[in-house]
Amino acid sequence: MARGCRSTHWGLLALRHRRLADALGYFGESLAIFTRRDDRRWRALLLSNLAETRYELGDLAEAVPLLEQALAVQRAIDDRGQEGNSLFFLSMTLRELGRTGEALAAIEAALAIAEDGSPVWLAHWLVEYARVQRALGRPDAALEAAHRAATIQRRLGDRSREAMALDETGATYRGLGRPEESVAFHRRAAAVHRQLGDGWQLALALDHLATALAESGQVEEANRCWHEASMILARFPDPRAGRLRARVTPA
Structure with a gap:
């Protein structure tokens, strides 16, 4: 058990610092350990962690079946919190695959769990709900969700996730044809990520800010x-970062 937990811990650290190949290795090792021990809760958690890593790598087709396996176990053992988290990642993956209706069903199911559970879950998952609504062409619903997420995160004191909600608010204002308001929200998000030293989130916010400024x-x-x-993204060797850097770097 200790070895499996230790590998999971190292995997989460690697994922946090975007060392995605390392994260895959650690999570794979932990999954093998907990599968041998027939620990269903930990096995499902590791499947979800692997899926998140695959999502970050851009391996969307590989992430979906991992999440489906995780969800089957989490529902069987009634692990509602982890089920909601897997649904959150499933929504993100399906949305990027263009399966927006399925993404909406997934994130709505996650939010139903959050409404009866934790405001921490609710605030975090609302940002994905806003993204899905924006993808469906419903900017008013997206804006309401993003504002609600930022408000809850401010109350919770989670500055990083509040900044993510502010960044999504900016994206929604841009979609509404209000770039000046978009700029203001993206600036706030970028400033917080810069203060927190989160290079990946800062790079995303700067890209969004640049688009609104243009x-x-x-x-x-x-x-x-x-x-x-572009300079920040050069630190990250993974394919998703490479694609984003190619897009933001002038030819």
Whole structure:
């Protein structure tokens, strides 16, 4: 048990610091240990962790069956919190695959769990709900969800996740054709991620900020933000980071 927990811990640290190949190795080792021990709860958790890592790598087709396996176990043992988290990751993956209706069903099921559970879950998963609503062309619903997520996170004191909610709020304002308001929210999100030293989230926020700046006619500042994002993304060797860097780096 100790070895499996230790590998899971190292896997989570690797995932947090975006050392995704290392995370796959640690989680795979833990999964093998807990499968041999027939520990269904830990096995499902590790399947979900592996799926999250696959999602971050951009291996979306590989993430879906891992999450489906995790969900089957979590429902069988009534692990509601982890079921909701797996549904959250499933929504993210399905949305990026273009299966937006299925993503909506997944995130709505997660939110139903959160409403009866923890405000920490609710606030975090609401941001994905906002993204799905935006993908479905429902910006008003997206804006309401993003504002609600930011408000709860502010009350909880989670500055990182509040910044993610602010960033999504900015994206929704941009979709509504209000780039100046979008700029303000993306600036706030980028400032918090910079203070917290979260390079990956800072790069994402800078890309979003640059897009909003360009749309509002502030091209010079937009290019500076894209340049900074490109420099940050060079630290990360994974395919998703590489694709994003190729997009934000001038030809």
